Amino acid sequence: MSRILVFGNEKGGAGKSTMAMHVTSALLHSGASVGIMDLDMRQISLKRFFENREAFAASHKVDLPMARIGEIAAFEDITSPGWEKPAFESVLTGLQAQCDYVVVDCPGALTPLSALAHAAADTLITPLNDSYIDFDLLARVDPETNAVKGPSIYSEMVWDARKNRALAGGKPIDWIVARNRLSSLNMHNKRKLGDALTDLSKRIGFRFAAGLSDRVVFRELFPQGLTLLDHKLVSEIPTKMSNVAARQEVRDLVLELKLPDLEL
Amino acid sequence: MSRILVFGNEKGGAGKSTMAMHVTSALLHSGASVGIMDLDMRQISLKRFFENREAFAASHKVDLPMARIGEIAAFEDITSPGWEKPAFESVLTGLQAQCDYVVVDCPGALTPLSALAHAAADTLITPLNDSYIDFDLLARVDPETNAVKGPSIYSEMVWDARKNRALAGGKPIDWIVARNRLSSLNMHNKRKLGDALTDLSKRIGFRFAAGLSDRVVFRELFPQGLTLLDHKLVSEIPTKMSNVAARQEVRDLVLELKLPDLEL
Numbered sequence: 001m002s003r004i005l006v007f008g009n010e011k012g013g014a015g016k017s018t019m020a021m022h023v024t025s026a027l028l029h030s031g032a033s034v035g036i037m038d039l040d041m042r043q044i045s046l047k048r049f050f051e052n053r054e055a056f057a058a059s060h061k062v063d064l065p066m067a068r069i070g071e072i073a074a075f076e077d078i079t080s081p082g083w084e085k086p087a088f089e090s091v092l093t094g095l096q097a098q099c100d101y102v103v104v105d106c107p108g109a110l111t112p113l114s115a116l117a118h119a120a121a122d123t124l125i126t127p128l129n130d131s132y133i134d135f136d137l138l139a140r141v142d143p144e145t146n147a148v149k150g151p152s153i154y155s156e157m158v159w160d161a162r163k164n165r166a167l168a169g170g171k172p173i174d175w176i177v178a179r180n181r182l183s184s185l186n187m188h189n190k191r192k193l194g195d196a197l198t199d200l201s202k203r204i205g206f207r208f209a210a211g212l213s214d215r216v217v218f219r220e221l222f223p224q225g226l227t228l229l230d231h232k233l234v235s236e237i238p239t240k241m242s243n244v245a246a247r248q249e250v251r252d253l254v255l256e257l258k259l260p261d262l263e264l
Numbered sequence: 265m266s267r268i269l270v271f272g273n274e275k276g277g278a279g280k281s282t283m284a285m286h287v288t289s290a291l292l293h294s295g296a297s298v299g300i301m302d303l304d305m306r307q308i309s310l311k312r313f314f315e316n317r318e319a320f321a322a323s324h325k326v327d328l329p330m331a332r333i334g335e336i337a338a339f340e341d342i343t344s345p346g347w348e349k350p351a352f353e354s355v356l357t358g359l360q361a362q363c364d365y366v367v368v369d370c371p372g373a374l375t376p377l378s379a380l381a382h383a384a385a386d387t388l389i390t391p392l393n394d395s396y397i398d399f400d401l402l403a404r405v406d407p408e409t410n411a412v413k414g415p416s417i418y419s420e421m422v423w424d425a426r427k428n429r430a431l432a433g434g435k436p437i438d439w440i441v442a443r444n445r446l447s448s449l450n451m452h453n454k455r456k457l458g459d460a461l462t463d464l465s466k467r468i469g470f471r472f473a474a475g476l477s478d479r480v481v482f483r484e485l486f487p488q489g490l491t492l493l494d495h496k497l498v499s500e501i502p503t504k505m506s507n508v509a510a511r512q513e514v515r516d517l518v519l520e521l522k523l524p525d526l527e528l
């Protein structure tokens with residue numbers, strides 16, 4: 001049975017597309033088949049990544065593991081309210097029939113497609129920058145005591161999705177918050193945010209993963225549709241020490257997802 | 265006549281709210297009166313910043329320069345399509361009557377409020393992460409040659425706004441792309457992006473500013489509603505060397521806006 005991984009965070013630029021690209025890449029390299037659904041109909045970063053990948057593979061005559069791209073736009077009829085639900089379900093069902101995993105990338109906004117994705121998720125991965133601006137969408141925090149004061153708009157949105165899923169008889173969503181763009185500096189801010197995250201995780205039911213550091217290799221290969229995990233197939237990708245550490249971060253993140261039957 | 269500064273970029277997390285916070289802070293510290301309009305109705309990071317600032321000023325009994333907060337939500341009637349235009353104009357006119365500057369923070373999405381703001385801008389400031397994922401919303405780039413292939417969704421959106429403004433008889437928008445979250449490393453990626461930016465700026469008519477480095481001081485004071493520019497009024501803000509450099513970056517960014525009559 002195909003497993004649905006949703007990358008969600010209403011906060012813009014938290015790293016949904018970047019993490020989706022790298023987790024998908026890791027799954028493909030493990031030999032699994034992966035379908036992708038890019039729900040950001042204007043930006044389509046994830047879909048663009050795989051288009052770039054096909055162009056690179058063709059022009060460099062190299063065989064790269066590819067994801068199957070779900071085509072939601074084909075169903076788009078914005079004059080017809082409610083077009084999203086049948087379109088979403090139809091594309092998802094099609095991909096589930098053919099792939100071990102379906103990776104869904106959400107926009108940084110509350111949209112009908114994003115809400116459908118959150119209710120359909122087996123695993124929900126929420127990237128989070130090391131910043132109180134990002135944290136503000138998960139929970140309100142007391143600036144003096146660092147105590148969590150209550151849930152905020154994105155936590156509430158996930159709770160709604162969980163409720164809808166339970167009403168529909170689905171198994172509980174495994175919700176993982178993964179820190180992203182971490183720097184090796186800023187220990188004070190990192191620790192404060194870590195404490196608030198630990199507090200919040202107990203209250204609203206998510207677990208958290210170490211996530212990814214801020215590394216240019218996680219973004220400089222986007223125009224070619226490559227990730228550093230393609231280094232054995234593509235000579236253009238440098239093999240420096242920092243890339244070894246970067247690959248380990250991606251690997252650790254995927255292991256943290258605790259996907260059944262995955263052999264990395 | 266009040267000048268309207270709009271922080272816009274359809275790309276999420278580029279730094280609109282962070283730059284809006286710091287430019288507003290600089291303007292307030294210069295003695296100017298500033299009104300703010302936060303068009304991100306769910307996230308409201310900029311409005312939240314000033315709410316945190318009021319709470320800090322009250323609890324610490326310190327007199328901090330404050331912006332006037334425009335209340336668009338008061339007009340919000342999402343059952344009534346087209347509610348945005350009269351609401352936007354009403355709030356904007358109110359602030360223009362009382363403030364030297366009106367700072368407008370846009371959401372990371374295409375919305376009616378965001379489109380209205382772009383057409384109303386005297387100065388449009390577009391923050392940009394040093395990343396081809398961000399650049400992809402301005403223009404498509406050839407991965408082999410780094411040549412710009414054509415404008416993308418956000419450039420087209422700005423062009424529409426410029427057209428609407430010209431039709432309405434307004435003066436041309438001064439469009440500035442300001443790089444954000446720059447690191448002192450990654451020279452290769454930085455230079456490639458810089459070349460593509462230079463190429464694009466000539467074609468679609470913007471100028472670019474050095475912008476801000478990635479510094480934790482630009483985000484760690486958010487819960488208290490402070491910026492490092494408040495350091496003379498608030499002892500909690502550390503006075504380290506890196507903060508001197510950070511203040512200079514904010515100052516240089518504001519000077520780059522070339523606002524008439526501004527004495528920093």
Ligand SMILES: Nc1ncnc2c1ncn2[C@@H]1O[C@H](COP(=O)(O)OP(=O)(O)OP(=O)(O)O)[C@@H](O)[C@H]1O
Nearest residue numbers: 012013014015016017018108214215218219276395
């Ligand atoms: N771990 C990382 N290391 C380096 N750069 C990163 C990392 N994660 C994200 N970025 C960069 O940060 C920016 C935001 O990331 P991304 O676009 O993946 O976020 P997003 O949540 O998908 O945004 P949106 O809400 O717009 O869809 C991009 O420029 C991306 O290249």
Ligand SMILES: Nc1ncnc2c1ncn2[C@@H]1O[C@H](COP(=O)(O)OP(=O)(O)OP(=O)(O)O)[C@@H](O)[C@H]1O
Nearest residue numbers: 012131276277278279280281282372478479482483
């Ligand atoms: N110059 C900077 N230095 C350090 N952190 C920064 C800087 N600029 C932005 N950030 C951080 O990056 C993240 C995104 O910034 P911000 O929220 O200001 O972007 P935005 O464009 O307003 O996003 P959205 O599209 O969600 O409105 C936040 O966590 C913020 O604290």
Ligand SMILES: [Mg+2]
Nearest residue numbers: 016017040045
């Ligand atoms: Mg994205």
Ligand SMILES: [Mg+2]
Nearest residue numbers: 280281304309
């Ligand atoms: Mg913002």
